[in-house]
Amino acid sequence: MTMSQAAVAAMIERALLRADDSKPSNEAIECFACGRGMTYKGSRFCGKRCSDYYDSGAPGKAQDWRRSKPDYGITGWKVVAGPPGTEIRTDYYKPLRDAFERRKANAAGKATRRGGRNLIPNYTIKANGHGYWQPSATSRALGFASVDCGFDGDEARLKARALNEAASAARRMAVAAENTNREAA
Numbered sequence: 001m002t003m004s005q006a007a008v009a010a011m012i013e014r015a016l017l018r019a020d021d022s023k024p025s026n027e028a029i030e031c032f033a034c035g036r037g038m039t040y041k042g043s044r045f046c047g048k049r050c051s052d053y054y055d056s057g058a059p060g061k062a063q064d065w066r067r068s069k070p071d072y073g074i075t076g077w078k079v080v081a082g083p084p085g086t087e088i089r090t091d092y093y094k095p096l097r098d099a100f101e102r103r104k105a106n107a108a109g110k111a112t113r114r115g116g117r118n119l120i121p122n123y124t125i126k127a128n129g130h131g132y133w134q135p136s137a138t139s140r141a142l143g144f145a146s147v148d149c150g151f152d153g154d155e156a157r158l159k160a161r162a163l164n165e166a167a168s169a170a171r172r173m174a175v176a177a178e179n180t181n182r183e184a185a
């Protein structure tokens with residue numbers, strides 16, 4: 001005996017209806033905003049409060065991609081585990097933050113170049129971010145040459161100031177020596 005197609009369809013339908021019966025009939029759907037079980041009555045929200053809440057821009061219960069993520073930042077994280085070679089307790093994001101700081105310092109250097117806030121004589125900041133001490137012709141005649149002071153910053157500027165002092169000391173000595181020679185002649 002073979003079952004007719006209609007009989008098979010009827011069996012499937014009964015099975016599906018049985019599965020449906022296992023669900024509490026009063027919780028057919030969930031409110032889109034608060035997720036409470038409810039009967040669908042022409043709105044996907046359980047009430048005006050929820051629909052207003054959603055309309056105000058709040059995410060639906062299942063819309064986790066619309067929820068704001070906690071902003072932990074990249075400070076204070078310590079490495080607790082990792083593959084061999086990982087240094088436990090090190091500051092994982094430090095290289096990243098350092099690179100960011102360098103970029104900020106570089107941008108500040110550019111601002112200095114533009115704004116002319118660099119008031120150290122004979123000191124120029126070039127496109128590579130380095131500060132160069134470039135002595136005057138008089139200082140060059142005394143043996144001074146250009147010096148790459150490294151990346152522009154407190155250290156480089158201190159070096160440039162020291163070079164300026166050394167150069168003026170040398171000039172004073174040269175003038176004194178010239179005067180002594182003149183007196184001797």
Ligand SMILES: [Zn+2]
Binds near residue numbers: 032033036045047
């Ligand atoms: Zn609701």
